[in-house]
Amino acid sequence: DTAVSQTPKYLVTQMGNDKSIKCEQNLGHDTMYWYKQDSKKFLKIMFSYNNKELIINETVPNRFSPKSPDKAHLNLHINSLELGDSAVYFCASSPQTGPNTGELFFGEGSRLTVL
Amino acid sequence: DQQVKQNSPSLSVQEGRISILNCDYTNSMFDYFLWYKKYPAEGPTFLISISSIKDKNEDGRFTVFLNKSAKHLSLHIVPSQPGDSAVYFCAASAAGGYQKVTFGTGTKLQVIP
Numbered sequence: 001d002t003a004v005s006q007t008p009k010y011l012v013t014q015m016g017n018d019k020s021i022k023c024e025q026n027l028g029h030d031t032m033y034w035y036k037q038d039s040k041k042f043l044k045i046m047f048s049y050n051n052k053e054l055i056i057n058e059t060v061p062n063r064f065s066p067k068s069p070d071k072a073h074l075n076l077h078i079n080s081l082e083l084g085d086s087a088v089y090f091c092a093s094s095p096q097t098g099p100n101t102g103e104l105f106f107g108e109g110s111r112l113t114v115l
Numbered sequence: 116d117q118q119v120k121q122n123s124p125s126l127s128v129q130e131g132r133i134s135i136l137n138c139d140y141t142n143s144m145f146d147y148f149l150w151y152k153k154y155p156a157e158g159p160t161f162l163i164s165i166s167s168i169k170d171k172n173e174d175g176r177f178t179v180f181l182n183k184s185a186k187h188l189s190l191h192i193v194p195s196q197p198g199d200s201a202v203y204f205c206a207a208s209a210a211g212g213y214q215k216v217t218f219g220t221g222t223k224l225q226v227i228p
Contacts, residue, residue, distance in 0.1 A: 035218075042218070045217070101147050102207065104159075104161065
């Protein structure tokens with residue numbers, strides 16, 4: 001029973017298209033994230049939601065819009081895709097209790113290729 | 116501005132020997148330091164962590180050492196096993212930082228049988 005699941009796992013699309021990646025967690029966690037791993041393998045935070053409220057937005061282009069319909073789901077919609085958007089996108093979750101100990105639970109990743 | 120740095124992109128070690136992975140950080144506000152392990156086509160998984168008030172934390176074959184004055188931490192794996200072959204990410208967080216976690220670029224460890 002997967003704790004953090006993302007769909008689709010692979011996505012190949014043309015420049016200019018709009019696409020979405022979905023994420024769901026069944027851990028009962030309050031906080032969810034989107035991380036991007038680019039070609040240099042750097043894992044960089046994009047967004048974080050706590051109980052459906054946006055709490056971290058790391059200077060990501062407006063073409064990226066996260067949406068959290070409830071605390072178990074965090075989706076990522078990308079408009080007007082560019083070549084530089086090609087990356088692996090990881091969803092993660094963590095319990096929002098106590099100090100920020102940094103322990104995250106990641107999904108398997110969604111590899112986006114923009115042609 | 117890369118606040119967490121792993122300067123060795125790869126490391127090869129013989130099975131049974133010690134693997135030492137290194138990490139440097141620049142932000143003095145970090146309170147927790149973590150290591151994550153990642154296999155191909157999977158997400159990173161938490162391995163071990165250490166609070167900034169400690170200098171060592173051990174969990175089985177894995178030990179993390181923290182040198183705050185040098186802003187340096189290391190992960191020791193003893194003895195190394197072929198199943199340890201993976202990418203290891205160093206990460207750090209600040210206690211009041213809304214669960215934001217900053218990652219390094221990873222070190223690919225290969226344990227040779």
